[in-house]
Amino acid sequence: MTAFFQTPIVVLANGRFPSNVIPLQILDEAGTVICTDGSADTLLQFERTPHVIIGDLDSTKLKKSDFKGLWIPDQDQYKTDLQKTLEWCLLNDLNEIAVLGAMGEREDHSLGNLHVLAEFSEKMTVHFITDFARIYCVKGQQTFQSKKGQQISIAAVEEVSSITTKGLKYALNNELFPPACNGISNEAEGDEFSINTSHPIWLFINHIE
Amino acid sequence: MTAFFQTPIVVLANGRFPSNVIPLQILDEAGTVICTDGSADTLLQFERTPHVIIGDLDSTKLKKSDFKGLWIPDQDQYKTDLQKTLEWCLLNDLNEIAVLGAMGEREDHSLGNLHVLAEFSEKMTVHFITDFARIYCVKGQQTFQSKKGQQISIAAVEEVSSITTKGLKYALNNELFPPACNGISNEAEGDEFSINTSHPIWLFINHIE
Numbered sequence: 001m002t003a004f005f006q007t008p009i010v011v012l013a014n015g016r017f018p019s020n021v022i023p024l025q026i027l028d029e030a031g032t033v034i035c036t037d038g039s040a041d042t043l044l045q046f047e048r049t050p051h052v053i054i055g056d057l058d059s060t061k062l063k064k065s066d067f068k069g070l071w072i073p074d075q076d077q078y079k080t081d082l083q084k085t086l087e088w089c090l091l092n093d094l095n096e097i098a099v100l101g102a103m104g105e106r107e108d109h110s111l112g113n114l115h116v117l118a119e120f121s122e123k124m125t126v127h128f129i130t131d132f133a134r135i136y137c138v139k140g141q142q143t144f145q146s147k148k149g150q151q152i153s154i155a156a157v158e159e160v161s162s163i164t165t166k167g168l169k170y171a172l173n174n175e176l177f178p179p180a181c182n183g184i185s186n187e188a189e190g191d192e193f194s195i196n197t198s199h200p201i202w203l204f205i206n207h208i209e
Numbered sequence: 210m211t212a213f214f215q216t217p218i219v220v221l222a223n224g225r226f227p228s229n230v231i232p233l234q235i236l237d238e239a240g241t242v243i244c245t246d247g248s249a250d251t252l253l254q255f256e257r258t259p260h261v262i263i264g265d266l267d268s269t270k271l272k273k274s275d276f277k278g279l280w281i282p283d284q285d286q287y288k289t290d291l292q293k294t295l296e297w298c299l300l301n302d303l304n305e306i307a308v309l310g311a312m313g314e315r316e317d318h319s320l321g322n323l324h325v326l327a328e329f330s331e332k333m334t335v336h337f338i339t340d341f342a343r344i345y346c347v348k349g350q351q352t353f354q355s356k357k358g359q360q361i362s363i364a365a366v367e368e369v370s371s372i373t374t375k376g377l378k379y380a381l382n383n384e385l386f387p388p389a390c391n392g393i394s395n396e397a398e399g400d401e402f403s404i405n406t407s408h409p410i411w412l413f414i415n416h417i418e
Contacts, residue, residue: 080390103316106341108362108413110316111323112393115364119389132315153317155324158368158388179367179388180328181289184321204317 005051006031009094013082013113014039014059016104017046020131022207023100030098034089035060036081039101054088055081082113086120096125103130118157118200136203141196144205146188151206154183160199167193177201214260215240218303222291222322223248223268225313226255229340231416232309239307243298244269245290248310263297264290291322295329305334312339327366327409345412350405353414355397360415363392369408376402386410 010030014037018024027033027048035043037055040062052070053060064071074084082102089097102113113128114135120126121137128135136144137157146152152168160177169187177183177197195203219239223246227233236242236257244252246264249271261279262269273280283293291311298306311322322337323344329335330346337344345353346366355361361377369386378396386392386406404412 078391080393083390104313106413106415107312107319107339107344108342108360108364108393108415110319111364111411112362112390114320115388115390130316133317135316151317153321155317155320179324181292181321181324182287184289184317202320204315206315206317 005092005094007096008032009034009089009097011036011082011085011089011097011099012039012043012050013085013099013101014042014105015101015110015113016131017042018100018129018131020207023129023131026098026129027100032094034085036085042101054085080109080112080116082116083119086116086124086126090120090124099126099128100130102128103135114202115157118202121200131207133204133206136205137200138195138203139197139200141194143192143194144203146191146193146205147208148188148190150188150208152186152188152193153204153206154186154195155179155181155202155204156183157200157202160197160201163195163197163201165193165195214301214303216305217241218243218298218306220245220291220294220298220306220308221248221252221259222294222308222310223251223314224310224319224322225340226251227309227338227340229416232338232340235307235338236309241303243294245294251310263294289318289321289325291325292328295325295333295335299329299333308335308337309339311337312344323411324366327411330409340416342413342415345414346409347404347412348406348409350403352401352403353412355400355402355414356417357397357399359397359417361395361397361402362413362415363395363404364388364390364411364413365392366409366411369406369410372404372406372410374402374404 011034032051034052035050038059040053040060054072057073103110118137156179163172163177165172220243241260243261244259247268249262249269263281312319327346365388372386374381
């Protein structure tokens with residue numbers, strides 16, 4: 001059976017549109033681009049067309065009648081457009097998602113989106129790519145590729161009762177790790193590092209300059 | 210006795226330099242501008258001169274010999290430049306601080322700075338002003354000015370066991386409030402609102418468009 005949606009799947013949220021080559025390449029190579037409401041207009045400005053639009057559909061200037069892709073209205077006042085979009089992805093068995101445009105405009109939306117990342121990372125493989133970093137939410141044991149000297153940051157989503165890292169300059173060894181700024185600006189020592197954490201943390205793998 | 214430092218005191222951190230009229234006016238009206246290392250160079254590009262520079266002093270292109278203000282080197286590897294700067298403010302009895310440039314570049318630095326805001330809000334009167342919002346960290350009971358319809362967001366720094374709001378469209382009534390995205394995009398109902406919270410929350414009062 002052929003999948004209905006071409007992979008890779010990219011969600012474009014309504015934060016800052018990427019300008020860095022790394023997220024732009026991910027956008028160019030996407031098999032399916034899903035826009036959250038107003039981000040469809042931004043994508044059109046950059047001469048690309050979304051395959052799917054999801055949300056209140058009160059922000060986009062696109063009209064349903066002019067749009068050849070999937071038009072998915074969802075009026076739920078208690079969910080953000082990114083939540084609605086990732087829920088729709090889950091319903092359609094799209095379980096591996098790169099999200100662009102999630103950060104960089106209103107700070108409350110950016111922080112809210114980090115919490116959406118935490119919520120959906122328990123259910124699917126999802127991460128953000130911004131102009132500065134790849135952002136993951138990690139729980140349990142996971143290994144990541146890196147380059148020596150690459151800037152890595154870890155921040156607790158909630159109180160972490162035990163975290164251990166391997167391959168980072170400032171090691172954490174089975175430590176309590178509260179939500180604070182002390183895990184910012186760590187560094188990879190080589191071509192991979194690993195994290196084992198009892199509770200979710202946000203991991204920022206900054207792009208190499 | 211005359212205070213040594215002219216008020217209002219503005220700290221310029223090394224995130225995105227403001228472009229919105231609200232933070233720019235705060236910068237123009239500052240009695241003392243304190244820069245964290247590299248932000249001194251950004252300020253000079255905008256034809257303003259800092260009164261104080263604090264940090265590693267490895268990022269600024271300024272030379273001590275050319276600089277007429279206070280030059281405060283602090284090499285502590287375990288503290289961010291913003292932490293060093295706010296500690297120096299406390300030591301010098303500067304207890305009322307507006308911080309510009311704290312958000313909007315690397316996302317790990319922005320999140321780290323929000324935690325620095327939480328840490329220092331227990332010791333002094335400090336808030337961030339960005340292109341989008343005034344950002345506070347609140348614990349206990351506090352009242353804020355607003356306009357009807359102004360976008361207000363609340364996010365827990367850590368698990369909140371009880372929070373109550375008055376004057377917001379989506380009211381919270383003595384509720385549990387975990388770190389999540391459900392307090393984003395609330396709205397002021399009139400010209401003031403109040404929050405009473407058992408544990409610290411970040412409050413985003415978005416500028417009126």
